[in-house]
Amino acid sequence: MLGAMSTAAREKTLLLMRHAKAEEGLGKPDHDRELAPRGRRDAKAAGRWLHEQGLVPDLVICSTAQRTRQTWEEVCRGGLHTEFVEYRRSVYLGGSEQTLETIREDAGETSTVLLVGHNPTMAQLTSLLTDGEGSRDAHEALGHGFVTSGLAVLSYAGSWADLDLGTCALTRFHVSRGQGG
Incomplete structure (x- = not known):
């Protein structure tokens, strides 16, 4: 029993990433939009970081x-x-609550989860989960917008099944930008 409690209570990391810069959706269904060349460079830079x-x-x-699939690639x-890697339509279709439920259901016993999704859900979920807790610098950076290739790093202590509003701290917010033209 004690081992199970220490596993559930150990520090966890939730990484919320907005997909990289996508092409304009001219005549293409939203779900099928691909990354722009800048988006590919930025996502690769995010992987390095x-x-x-x-x-x-x-x-x-x-x-x-x-x-989002191309961002992960x-x-x-x-x-x-x-x-x-799990691909979930609920992250595409759902808002903050449905995405939060997906994390609760899928994360299991893992210690670090990366969620690659969309705005405004990534910004809303970050705000709801942290409720202002964590690094002031990170919150200030996030205040400038959850731009493409933005990454919110949240710390959490508890079972993923119990992840809820105001239970995390925002430790870092990083925006990756790749080199090239």
Whole structure:
């Protein structure tokens, strides 16, 4: 029993990432929009940054949209890898509450989860989960907007099944930008 409690209470990390810059949707269904060249560079830079920071997910939960899938692919090209990736339509279709429920259901016993999704859900979920707690600098950076390739790093102590509003602290907010033209 004590072992189970310490596992549930240990520090966890939730990484909320907005997909990288996508192409304009001219005549294409939203779900099928692909990354723009800048988006590919930015997502690859995000992968490098995550790897350099030691923020390696045990599980990736990714929207089913083409641009989020491609964001994850480019993050991998930047040097970040994980064995477990789940593609969830609920992250594409759902708002904050449905996305939160997906995390609760899918995260299991993992310690670090990366969710690749969309705005305004990523910004809303970050705000609701942290309720102003955490790094002042991170909250100030987030206050400038949850732009494409933005990454919110949240700390959480508890069971993923109990993840709820106001239970996390925002420790960092990073925006990755790649090089090139």
